[in-house]
Amino acid sequence: MLTVMSTATSSVSAPACCGITPELALSREEAERTAALLKAVADPTRLQLLALIRDSEGAEACVCDLTAPIGLSQPTISHHLKVLTEAGLLRREKRGTWAWFALVPERLDDLAAIFR
């Protein structure tokens, strides 16, 4: 549903030059939803976090595994994990004192589908 670049469901109006407002190929609301998802991954630290989790056992990791390799403060890592979680890309599970973060494959599929 998120697909932006594939010729989508919306009708393609004849492109008239200058003056006629054509049907928008992509509605503002859908563009904003898609942009919100892309914003979540348009950050080097968050890309590194996703890659680190992907390469961990069971595609999950606790915060303590993630802070050191990236070299940023613990609150900063926590912040980025929150952004990714709120975007639906990570699932958070608390086990005892530890918080485990795992990838959400379906949401990554959404991401992959945007540009076909």
Place this chain on the structure above:
Amino acid sequence: MLTVMSTATSSVSAPACCGITPELALSREEAERTAALLKAVADPTRLQLLALIRDSEGAEACVCDLTAPIGLSQPTISHHLKVLTEAGLLRREKRGTWAWFALVPERLDDLAAIFR
């Protein structure tokens, strides 16, 4: 080469818990390059611009075709087109008074490849 989510070229070290700094699955430089490309498309207006151009004849459009449907000022549209062009996603060609912008399919492929 941009692929972030596919198990990549880098070796996957055994994920030790807390204290041992593992090999980073994704280098900072590569993460920054990828994030820069994603930033270019992580904006609703720029997504709409890409979709509008894609649905135009020959997958190209002049600025005058793009300003009205999106409903933002001409300088703002010009700014966004510059961002997309500098990211390599659009190619700019001047014909007389008009500036034509066309998609760069290879660069869109890079985008699609990031999340496989």
Place this chain on the structure above:
DNA sequence: ATCCTTCATCGATTCCTGTCAATATTGATG
């Protein structure tokens, strides 16, 4: 030459974002 159209650039403003230090919260353990 003069004017008009198209587009880019500049300057200013406002809002958003990444980062950290400090603090709070939560859970385990003695």
Place this chain on the structure above:
DNA sequence: CATCAATATTGACAGGAATCGATGAAGGAT
């Protein structure tokens, strides 16, 4: 209960980004 360890939240700050109005540059047309 007191304490420690692991995370989350808060507040502050600096830099970045989206937007607009005004202006500039380049090309056509009269």
